[in-house]
Amino acid sequence: YAMENGFANDMSAATFLPELTNTNALGYLSIIIFNFTGFEVICTFAKDMENPTHDIPKSIILGGLTIGAIYLFAGFGIGAAIPADSIDPDYGMIVAVQTMVGDSVLFKVICIAFLITLFANMAAWSFGVNSVA
Structure with missing residues (x-):
């Protein structure tokens, strides 16, 4: 998308560092921790x-690296496709995918794949909790 349309945001190295002077930036810390x-x-x-x-340390390290990647x-x-001031905090990923591929069959396939990953995540958590119980 960026090769055909250019980047929607400044992608210099300085823009990837958080602004610690902004109190809103600290609110994202809980989201980052939740993601892991x-x-x-x-x-x-x-x-x-x-x-x-x-096996446990290996799986935690590989899992953390995979999640991070x-x-x-x-x-x-998302940063390449959507201007930062237009990113919807609730639908950022879906809007970004729709912006890149349009309202096509590919968009529907990606949405279905995303729903499958949510179901797989729910199943993995359920197996873990049931194992402990």
């Missing part, structure tokens, strides 16, 4: 693993 919750659920399956002392990729894509 869930990958620790693997610990509930320690009794079912052959080598939990090796996905959020950076999605955040960069």
